[in-house]
Amino acid sequence: xxxxxxxxxxxxxxxxxxxxxxxxxxxxxDAELLDVVAAASRLRRQHFSNTxxxxxxxxxxxxxxxxxxxxxxxxxxxDAQILKYTxxxxxxxxxxxxxxxxxxxxxxxMVSSGRGPTDxxxxxxxxxxGEIKGEYPEVEICACLGLLxxxxxxxxxxxxxxxxxxxxxxxxxHHDKIVQTHTYDDRVDTVGKAKGAGLSxxxxxxAGLGETxxxxxxxxxxxxxxxxxxxxxxxxxxxxxxPYENTWELSPARCVRIxxxxxxxxxxxxxxxxxxxxxxxxxxxxxxLQVANSIFLGDYLTSEGQAAEADLELIRDNGFVxxxxxxxxxxxxxxxSHDPAIRRRGAGTAVAPNA
Ligand code: SF4
Numbered sequence: 001x002x003x004x005x006x007x008x009x010x011x012x013x014x015x016x017x018x019x020x021x022x023x024x025x026x027x028x029x030d031a032e033l034l035d036v037v038a039a040a041s042r043l044r045r046q047h048f049s050n051t052x053x054x055x056x057x058x059x060x061x062x063x064x065x066x067x068x069x070x071x072x073x074x075x076x077x078x079d080a081q082i083l084k085y086t087x088x089x090x091x092x093x094x095x096x097x098x099x100x101x102x103x104x105x106x107x108x109x110m111v112s113s114g115r116g117p118t119d120x121x122x123x124x125x126x127x128x129x130g131e132i133k134g135e136y137p138e139v140e141i142c143a144c145l146g147l148l149x150x151x152x153x154x155x156x157x158x159x160x161x162x163x164x165x166x167x168x169x170x171x172x173x174h175h176d177k178i179v180q181t182h183t184y185d186d187r188v189d190t191v192g193k194a195k196g197a198g199l200s201x202x203x204x205x206x207a208g209l210g211e212t213x214x215x216x217x218x219x220x221x222x223x224x225x226x227x228x229x230x231x232x233x234x235x236x237x238x239x240x241x242x243p244y245e246n247t248w249e250l251s252p253a254r255c256v257r258i259x260x261x262x263x264x265x266x267x268x269x270x271x272x273x274x275x276x277x278x279x280x281x282x283x284x285x286x287x288x289l290q291v292a293n294s295i296f297l298g299d300y301l302t303s304e305g306q307a308a309e310a311d312l313e314l315i316r317d318n319g320f321v322x323x324x325x326x327x328x329x330x331x332x333x334x335x336x337s338h339d340p341a342i343r344r345r346g347a348g349t350a351v352a353p354n355a
Contacts, residue, residue: 056100079241235276
């Protein structure tokens with residue numbers, strides 16, 4: 001693709017990427033990757049400067065879900081050996097949230113498995129929100145509780161919840177292949193309910209589910225249409241025991257291209273590198289931050305991420321700062337020095353070489 005900078009210029013001047021532009025970005029070669037990143041990073045810098053938003057996940061209720069989302073380790077029929085537990089108590093949720101905030105997060109994403117909350121679940125959730133907001137008034141709270149019924153979004157808003165996450169996950173044209181117990185329209189309806197109640201809509205996707213380039217682009221344009229303020233881009237983590245086990249469709253470079261495409265389509269929206277960041281981007285995590293502006297700190301819902309300290313180091317090493325922090329987030333007990341490790345293996349020793 002030859003005119004990436006011209007496309008970035010046009011978008012900076014108020015234009016928009018077309019679906020054809022977006023597909024062309026996904027189809028660029030590895031040799032063009034730095035050009036893609038350079039052009040997309042101009043949009044990222046325009047809207048988010050050198051900041052990275054840090055979000056922290058608290059899994060309030062894990063597993064035991066009656067829905068059958070094929071990609072999900074918590075789904076009905078999943079044999080993935082994940083933690084399974086019912087609702088955390090309020091003090092436990094507060095403790096988990098506090099850990100994320102101490103690590104530099106400005107948003108806590110409070111998630112429960114399940115089709116959607118009962119009114120009693122909303123009671124319990126709003127109690128938690130009251131406690132957390134009482135202790136940490138500045139924190140943003142995003143709720144992710146599944147499909148909402150009429151009136152529930154308003155109750156969350158009244159309790160001080162800031163945002164609601166409900167991912168569309170994939171293109172409408174692909175949705176029925178990845179889940180059969182609810183529809184794409186069900187998901188869109190909940191995003192609309194959240195937005196209608198004044199909650200900031202957070203909705204994203206999962207790449208690597210057998211979708212085509214055109215379907216990835218379809219999903220991004222749907223998110224643009226839904227006016228999602230934040231867009232988590234997940235890369236499939238193929239848990240053993242789920243229908244997607246052993247499904248590996250993504251390369252690190254493709255993940256960067258997907259994030260860049262998202263930036264071109266939704267230049268001023270929070271593009272969050274979500275689940276699968278370490279597994280799929282691997283050594284390109286830093287490059288990905290040049291186009292995305294948000295990550296999760298530490299662990300995911302049912303899988304472990306890299307050490308939270310490594311996340312903060314990733315941000316700092318690539319010249320970014322944590323959004324909301326005056327200076328780079330401190331890394332406990334570390335002074336940025338890394339003493340050379342004296343070689344004690346390979347030549348001159350009886351120990352196997354590092355090769
Ligand atoms: S994605 Fe949510 S609704 Fe679907 S199976 Fe997992 S926990 Fe249940």
